[in-house]
Amino acid sequence: MNSAPVTGRVGLRHQSAGIRRNMPQPVLEVRGITKHFPGVVANRNIDLDLSPGEILAVLGENGAGKSTLMNIIYGLHPPTSGSIRVGGRRLECRSPRDAIAAGIAMVHQDFQLVPTMTVLENIVLGVETTRRGVLDPATAERDVDELCQRFGGQLDINLQAVIDDLPVGMRQRVEIVKALYRGARILILDEPTAVLTPQETGSLFQIMRGLRNQGTGIIFITHKLKEVPDVADRIVVLRQGAVVGHARPGATTEQALATMMVGRVPSLTVPKTTVVPGPPMLEVDNLTVHRDDGTIAVDRISFEVNQGEILGLAGVQGNGQTELIGALTGLRPVSSGTVRLNGRDTTQVSARRVGRAGGTGHIPEDRHTHGTVESFSVAQNLVLNLCNRPPFARWGLLRLEAIRAHARRKVADFDIRTTSLEQPLGSLSGGNQQKLVVAREMRDGLQLLIASQPTRGVDMGSVEFIHHQIVQQRNTGRAVLLASYDMDEILALADRIAVMFEGRLIGLFPAAQVDRNRLGLLMSGIPA
Amino acid sequence: MAAFTQSTARFAAGLPLLLLAGAFLVEYAPFADIQPIRMLFGASILNFALRATVPLILGALGGILCERSGIVNIGIEGMMLAGAFAAFVAKTATNHWALGPSLLLGTCATLLTGAAMGLLHALFCLRFGMHQIISGTALILLSMGISATFFDRDAVAVGKFAPWPVPLLSEWPVIGPLLFNKPPITYAALLIVAVVGFALAHTRWGLRTRAIGEHPRAADTAGVAVLRLRYLNTALGGALAGLGGGYLVLEAVGQFQEGMTAGRGFIALAAMIFGNWHPVGALGASLLFGYAQAVQNELLLAQVTVLPRHFVAMIPYLVTVIAVSGLVGRVRAPGSLGQPYRRETET
Ligand SMILES: Nc1ncnc2c1ncn2[C@@H]1O[C@H](COP(=O)(O)OP(=O)(O)O)[C@@H](O)[C@H]1O
Ligand SMILES: [Mg+2]
Numbered sequence: 001m002n003s004a005p006v007t008g009r010v011g012l013r014h015q016s017a018g019i020r021r022n023m024p025q026p027v028l029e030v031r032g033i034t035k036h037f038p039g040v041v042a043n044r045n046i047d048l049d050l051s052p053g054e055i056l057a058v059l060g061e062n063g064a065g066k067s068t069l070m071n072i073i074y075g076l077h078p079p080t081s082g083s084i085r086v087g088g089r090r091l092e093c094r095s096p097r098d099a100i101a102a103g104i105a106m107v108h109q110d111f112q113l114v115p116t117m118t119v120l121e122n123i124v125l126g127v128e129t130t131r132r133g134v135l136d137p138a139t140a141e142r143d144v145d146e147l148c149q150r151f152g153g154q155l156d157i158n159l160q161a162v163i164d165d166l167p168v169g170m171r172q173r174v175e176i177v178k179a180l181y182r183g184a185r186i187l188i189l190d191e192p193t194a195v196l197t198p199q200e201t202g203s204l205f206q207i208m209r210g211l212r213n214q215g216t217g218i219i220f221i222t223h224k225l226k227e228v229p230d231v232a233d234r235i236v237v238l239r240q241g242a243v244v245g246h247a248r249p250g251a252t253t254e255q256a257l258a259t260m261m262v263g264r265v266p267s268l269t270v271p272k273t274t275v276v277p278g279p280p281m282l283e284v285d286n287l288t289v290h291r292d293d294g295t296i297a298v299d300r301i302s303f304e305v306n307q308g309e310i311l312g313l314a315g316v317q318g319n320g321q322t323e324l325i326g327a328l329t330g331l332r333p334v335s336s337g338t339v340r341l342n343g344r345d346t347t348q349v350s351a352r353r354v355g356r357a358g359g360t361g362h363i364p365e366d367r368h369t370h371g372t373v374e375s376f377s378v379a380q381n382l383v384l385n386l387c388n389r390p391p392f393a394r395w396g397l398l399r400l401e402a403i404r405a406h407a408r409r410k411v412a413d414f415d416i417r418t419t420s421l422e423q424p425l426g427s428l429s430g431g432n433q434q435k436l437v438v439a440r441e442m443r444d445g446l447q448l449l450i451a452s453q454p455t456r457g458v459d460m461g462s463v464e465f466i467h468h469q470i471v472q473q474r475n476t477g478r479a480v481l482l483a484s485y486d487m488d489e490i491l492a493l494a495d496r497i498a499v500m501f502e503g504r505l506i507g508l509f510p511a512a513q514v515d516r517n518r519l520g521l522l523m524s525g526i527p528a
Numbered sequence: 529m530a531a532f533t534q535s536t537a538r539f540a541a542g543l544p545l546l547l548l549a550g551a552f553l554v555e556y557a558p559f560a561d562i563q564p565i566r567m568l569f570g571a572s573i574l575n576f577a578l579r580a581t582v583p584l585i586l587g588a589l590g591g592i593l594c595e596r597s598g599i600v601n602i603g604i605e606g607m608m609l610a611g612a613f614a615a616f617v618a619k620t621a622t623n624h625w626a627l628g629p630s631l632l633l634g635t636c637a638t639l640l641t642g643a644a645m646g647l648l649h650a651l652f653c654l655r656f657g658m659h660q661i662i663s664g665t666a667l668i669l670l671s672m673g674i675s676a677t678f679f680d681r682d683a684v685a686v687g688k689f690a691p692w693p694v695p696l697l698s699e700w701p702v703i704g705p706l707l708f709n710k711p712p713i714t715y716a717a718l719l720i721v722a723v724v725g726f727a728l729a730h731t732r733w734g735l736r737t738r739a740i741g742e743h744p745r746a747a748d749t750a751g752v753a754v755l756r757l758r759y760l761n762t763a764l765g766g767a768l769a770g771l772g773g774g775y776l777v778l779e780a781v782g783q784f785q786e787g788m789t790a791g792r793g794f795i796a797l798a799a800m801i802f803g804n805w806h807p808v809g810a811l812g813a814s815l816l817f818g819y820a821q822a823v824q825n826e827l828l829l830a831q832v833t834v835l836p837r838h839f840v841a842m843i844p845y846l847v848t849v850i851a852v853s854g855l856v857g858r859v860r861a862p863g864s865l866g867q868p869y870r871r872e873t874e875t
Contacts, residue, residue, distance in 0.1 A: 095753070106749070112750070115863065128732045135735060
């Protein structure tokens with residue numbers, strides 16, 4: 001008599017198990033996550049599900065709130081409100097330790113590796129194996145080797161190498177192995193492809209597919225549209241902190257995704273007029289530059305940049321581009337060789353004189369360490385390198401009215417979104433800070449523009465704007481040297497492309513002669 | 529950096545060997561009677577050097593534990609002075625006890641007081657976000673003030689640690705009396721150097737400590753409890769520095785004087801830097817500075833008149849300044865030294 005309801009209950013359980021088999025219970029459920037930072041709402045009421053064995057691409061512009069959301073899931077930031085469930089269980093995530101315990105691993109956008117320690121030490125940190133209280137590197141090494149073997153050579157690393165000595169692509173690999181070593185069921189990859197060549201990206205995708213087939217749920221974050229259809233099972237688009245759309249890779253187009261990301265129809269290409277290049281503005285001959293630690297960064301490089309031309313300097317980060325630009329702008333001493341600007345030798349000239357006398361504008365690679373003072377106002381930042389001479393100074397005193405007038409003009413011309421000219425630069429969004437630098441450097445009398453990573457960490461609207469400004473400079477006959485780790489940026493803008501690898505120029509071509517694939521090979525040091 | 533670590537190690541091993549070789553010469557070589565050689569390598573100066581080294585290396589170890597976890601410790605001097613004072617108070621309060629237990633209580637008091645100073649430093653820096661150099665300075669002023677205010681000038685500590693000869697080893701010629709017939713805190717100090725050196729390199733605690741000192745966010749994302757470990761290590765370091773001060777009272781002098789540490793905490797700081805934040809390197813550096821003090825002492829005792837005595841008295845400090853200033857750019861401090869770690873504000 002009692003058995004009937006029991007049977008019923010059992011039946012019900014079977015039924016729900018059946019449903020689960022068709023549509024697996026999500027391993028991660030994010031509900032209503034909101035995150036306020038002082039002055040910014042980084043996440044607005046975000047819902048997200050991730051199933052086991054699924055690759056979910058989270059797409060969004062710089063500043064859309066992707067990293068913030070992931071940091072919340074990983075326990076680095078407490079959410080303002082909302083909840084997270086892992087495997088149906090509510091995750092009270094107060095620290096990364098809780099997330100790790102729940103089976104979440106994350107590869108951070110900015111690598112989280114201890115630079116002075118070895119690869120192996122970094123991999124085991126936090127989950128060390130010990131024998132009688134003493135670290136057991138032999139066992140750890142065997143386990144890591146075994147793990148790497150499963151991925152058939154795509155994850156080979158020298159476990160004894162010190163992180164500081166590794167190129168970025170390698171560091172990325174260490175981060176991935178570190179995440180896999182923790183045996184996660186949820187893997188978060190925050191913009192893992194930002195520093196990879198297309199070939200390296202390809203092998204990362206293969207690894208991701210392998211993990212997916214073993215049942216790992218993967219969140220893959222990117223702002224590069226092209227990568228998404230290749231690898232994603234499902235796409236979520238974030239804009240200004242909110243989910244603005246879902247898509248399946250087969251059933252959407254790049255254009256549609258871009259529109260969702262930006263909120264309007266963006267132009268994906270930069271219109272360029274035909275310009276016949278003039279005589280060389282910058283001539284670099286046999287230039288050698290050393291790093292601070294005495295190693296050779298730039299090894300006997302020669303090239304020239306002509307008037308009315310954009311020379312794109314491509315290459316993976318850390319191959320000497322930073323030092324080359326430093327030498328050209330007078331920020332770093334030249335070891336040998338010559339630099340000629342408009343026919344005059346400027347090899348050993350200070351940065352100030354290169355900029356002023358030579359008419360060189362410089363958009364620095366990292367505006368946080370070069371070129372801006374975050375606590376200074378917008379107006380002050382706009383005259384940082386001009387403020388000691390007319391019209392901004394007279395008899396050693398600043399002329400505040402001239403500085404303000406100049407700022408008003410630049411803010412209007414370059415569409416810098418600021419509440420006032422007195423606002424501290426640091427409180428502007430990344431895109432607007434970068435536009436400010438661009439605005440300042442594109443001044444009257446400019447002859448040569450050296451732009452290094454001009455759109456890194458900048459939203460798409462600003463990217464478009466900055467690209468147009470750069471092309472505009474070229475169209476009016478100025479010489480532009482554009483260094484970028486983003487090959488799509490190089491391909492979109494450059495008239496000629498130079499590729500740097502381990503301090504040498506391993507190729508210099510008219511842009512029409514190279515495609516993504518060939519450029520990727522060159523960037524990994526394989527001359528075609 | 530790797531190259532320098534090696535040269536530190538070479539130096540740390542080389543100096544003791546040099547001194548020992550000198551000691552053997554004095555004992556056995558025909559020119560043992562030459563006065564300057566006897567003065568530089570005789571038993572008297574070497575024993576003095578070791579006595580001067582012990583508080584320095586303990587202070588330096590205290591600094592290392594703290595700074596390898598990323599917290600600047602300029603307050604070693606204060607931790608040592610507090611340790612010395614606590615030892616004196618505990619010892620005088622228990623003068624009527626048997627000597628052994630009384631000294632043991634003094635040792636415990638010195639360790640606990642040092643640890644409390646360390647915790648206070650951690651609390652100031654980690655909880656209240658005080659600037660780490662200010663907090664260290666505050667510790668120095670605090671212990672100077674407290675020890676001066678509550679120091680009972682009439683109190684006398686009765687007895688101090690006597691040498692514990694190690695069976696057999698202490699019979700060895702030259703080395704025996706020099707190294708194996710010492711009071712306990714001296715043995716403990718040398719042992720702790722080895723233990724901390726090994727633990728930093730080969731234990732979970734050591735790996736995590738190095739990680740939080742270099743890149744706390746990386747450690748945090750790997751699941752290491754950064755703040756907890758920083759509290760622990762700062763307290764441990766405080767205990768060791770405190771012991772360095774307690775050594776002065778319980779083993780070296782037997783009494784307390786106002787301002788007794790007399791800048792040893794700062795020389796220990798220099799030894800830590802000179803030793804590249806490594807225990808063995810710091811031992812070599814401490815020995816160098818301890819030996820410089822011994823040389824000064826011998827010169828003063830011998831009434832050498834070529835130099836005015838004030839200049840002779842400057843020798844240890846000059847050696848310290850020269851040693852440390854010669855190092856600029858050759859030693860490397862832990863990467864996150866002095867930077868407070870806040871999870872939210874990092875991006
Ligand atoms: N720690 C922080 N403090 C204050 N604001 C932050 C912090 N982290 C991110 N933000 C802000 O939150 C927004 C989203 O940033 P982020 O999540 O990094 O975007 P994404 O990863 O999509 O590029 C940005 O406006 C950024 O300035
Ligand atoms: Mg991000």
